[in-house]
Amino acid sequence: EDQVTQSPEALRLQEGESSSLNCSYTVSGLRGLFWYRQDPGKGPEFLFTLYSAGEEKEKERLKATLTKKESFLHITAPKPEDSATYLCAVQVSGGSYIPTFGRGTSLIVHP
Amino acid sequence: EAGVTQFPSHSVIEKGQTVTLRCDPISGHDNLYWYRRVMGKEIKFLLHFVKESKQDESGMPNNRFLAERTGGTYSTLKVQPAELEDSGVYFCASSQEPRTGTQYFGPGTRLLVL
Numbered sequence: 016e017d018q019v020t021q022s023p024e025a026l027r028l029q030e031g032e033s034s035s036l037n038c039s040y041t042v043s044g045l046r047g048l049f050w051y052r053q054d055p056g057k058g059p060e061f062l063f064t065l066y067s068a069g070e071e072k073e074k075e076r077l078k079a080t081l082t083k084k085e086s087f088l089h090i091t092a093p094k095p096e097d098s099a100t101y102l103c104a105v106q107v108s109g110g111s112y113i114p115t116f117g118r119g120t121s122l123i124v125h126p
Numbered sequence: 127e128a129g130v131t132q133f134p135s136h137s138v139i140e141k142g143q144t145v146t147l148r149c150d151p152i153s154g155h156d157n158l159y160w161y162r163r164v165m166g167k168e169i170k171f172l173l174h175f176v177k178e179s180k181q182d183e184s185g186m187p188n189n190r191f192l193a194e195r196t197g198g199t200y201s202t203l204k205v206q207p208a209e210l211e212d213s214g215v216y217f218c219a220s221s222q223e224p225r226t227g228t229q230y231f232g233p234g235t236r237l238l239v240l
Binding site: 102114 | 185
């Protein structure tokens with residue numbers, strides 16, 4: 016069975032304190048890996064898609080990387096407005112295009 | 127451009143009652159998805175429409191759940207009769223092209239069954 020595990024479950028950072036969130040996956044074959052951001056009371060908002068090991072994507076203070084077993088979301092010098100839950104999801108090759116989600120990492124950045 | 131909208135934002139009902147959730151996708155998006163997140167767990171897929179047709183309903187938990195998409199526009203998800211374990215947040219998402227994996231989510235409907 017396809018599995019997506021995110022760690023840590025929760026992370027508290029001081030403003031400017033860089034860190035990384037992890038998404039490890041066990042799938043028969045990876046078609047794509049997605050990162051979403053979810054604010055309280057809202058739906059997930061798409062951030063990145065990664066397709067192959069070694070690929071990197073960047074947006075402002077966020078950088079997503081991908082290996083054959085996991086993905087990292089690096090947050091550089093975070094600000095309080097980066098506080099949110101970050102979700103990882105995978106799309107399996109050879110099957111439907113329906114993503115399998117992890118439980119997310121809740122990030123709080125203190126000023 | 128308007129995003130995905132869902133109605134109602136919250137619903138509190140008693141066990142055995144019926145609830146209907148509505149989703150209006152982004153205009154022009156043929157693909158519409160329903161998901162559910164139960165507290166403490168991950169977002170789980172329920173079903174996928176392409177226009178008015180059900181492409182994949184493998185995630186529907188049981189026959190108390192009925193989804194429709196009239197004329198390929200908005201969609202409804204009816205739960206009848208509701209049970210306690212149906213509580214959770216129901217998300218709708220839409221997309222133009224499933225292969226890219228980029229889906230646009232609505233804000234969700236928070237359903238509480240008492």
